[in-house]
Amino acid sequence: MTTVSIDRVSRWFGNVVAVNDVSMTIEPGVTGLLGPNGAGKSTLIHMMSGFLPPSSGSVTLDGAPIWKNQLAYKQIGLVPEREAMYDFLTGWDFVLANAELHDLPDPGAAAQRALATVEMEYAQDRQVSTYSKGMKQRVKMASALVHDPAVLLLDEPFNGMDPRQRMQLMELLRRFGAEGRTVLFSSHILEEVEQLARHIEVIVAGRHAASGDYRKIRRLMTDRPHRYTVRSSDDRALAAALIADASTAGIELDLKEQQLQVQAVDFYRFTELVPRVAKEAGIRLLTVSPADESLESVFSYLVAAK
Amino acid sequence: MNVTVARLTARGLLGRRRGLLLLALPVLLLALSALVRAIAGQDESTASNVLGGLALGTMVPLVGLVAGTGAIGPEIDDGSIIYLLSKPQPRWKIITSKLVVAVGCSVVFAALPTYFAGLILFGTFENLTLGFTVAALIAGIAYSALFLLLGVVSRHAVVWGLMYALLWETVVGQYVPGAQTLSVHQWALSIGEKIASPGVISSSVHLPTAVPLLIVATLGGAWLASSRLTRLTLAGEE
Structure with missing residues (x-):
């Protein structure tokens, strides 16, 4: 049981406040981080994945700070929003390299397992640069899953996916949630989030706007x-x-x-x-x-x- | 040293246009050396000019620049470095691995070609070739570390690197003697001076000054690069 805690976190860039005094706890199961573009979702995910220090407050993984703590990555799998990955590698080489970087005892087996999980074995010998957006997304998933992490952070994972790929990924994330992993994904589309997440955190203009189960959020949105x-x-x-x-x-x-x-x-x-x-x-x-x-x-x- | 990081770095460096650029410089040097030798014959001052000016003065810093910044800059620019950094690997290990690859490139594409160019131009007489080769090797290591650091701290690493290598070391160094004290080129020359027969190679910096500065520049560069990489943040897309 692994928990990510965000405690009174603010983050500013110069004069711009991207995240304003946000507190939330991400627990096992699937959590959706919902908010319009530019609300601070990515900033939050960057802080949860150790790529940005909070300006104030703390972001911790089971009590340990994540910023500058490389050992946290033993438990975190990160699927970044940006597309760039080592395009000149094949899907297999890329996932294998990720497994090796985790110092896994049998990186080959781990890479194979991860590629099977995302159903990308059929294209694993092709160069990443030849992949479609959805395929890249799945290989990114495989690279994040290769060390069997307790926490999975996904930044706008459904962007650019076709409906079938979206369904597949949702199924996969649901399964991870059911397995007791802590899964957090961000999205700006309510329908997407409520289809998948039991628990929803809403962030608007850097502030924590609402938190609760999808029925509660839906009601909040329609009852106004x-x-x-x-x-x-x-x-x-x-x-x-x-x-x-x-x-x-x-x-x-x-x-x-x-x-x-x-x-x-x-x-x-x-x-x-x-x-x-x-x-x-x-x-x-x-x-x-x-x-x-x-x-x-x-x-x-x-x-x-x- | 992490083999996976080194492998990824080497493939990234050599796989694209950068690989061709790295190969073009030494080929050019060797071709020119052959031409000079054919025209001017075996002449010490000519050989010294080509090895000092072209090899050590131009090719070594350029190869160091391409290899040093190319070993990390593009990954930071396009964000793919995130796959290296979201792993339980100490940052100094990542920097060391990348530095080893950059130095390896400097050896293969700068130091060895300098050696062969020296053999073509002047053979092994007066240890001229050996002196310049060792100087190229040492300079290659220092340039790699400094330019790797530049690649971590700046998005315009190549521009800064060129300004240092071409403007500072060459132009400014010519008119402001003090500038030569802070010049990898001169530090490396002082080592070459010691190896070659007396009077064959000359440097404006003394060996006891040059050696500590080389060590500080190399280790300091690598250390700073590691520490900056530890604090690397991802600018949000929002």
């Missing part, structure tokens, strides 16, 4: 007030009908733009309400579009709510 822009054949009549229902909190009739700004408080009920009300009143809906559905705004809501 949603804003919609609605255009119809009769905005005023539609507004009157909508405000009568408890799922809306406010409606503004924007005469200049000829549209409604609707604030909904019950997401599911509202999405069901709009078409029904319009149909009953004989109003034609022209536009119903969420005004603030970008991930950024969803996340900033979470930060503000905290």
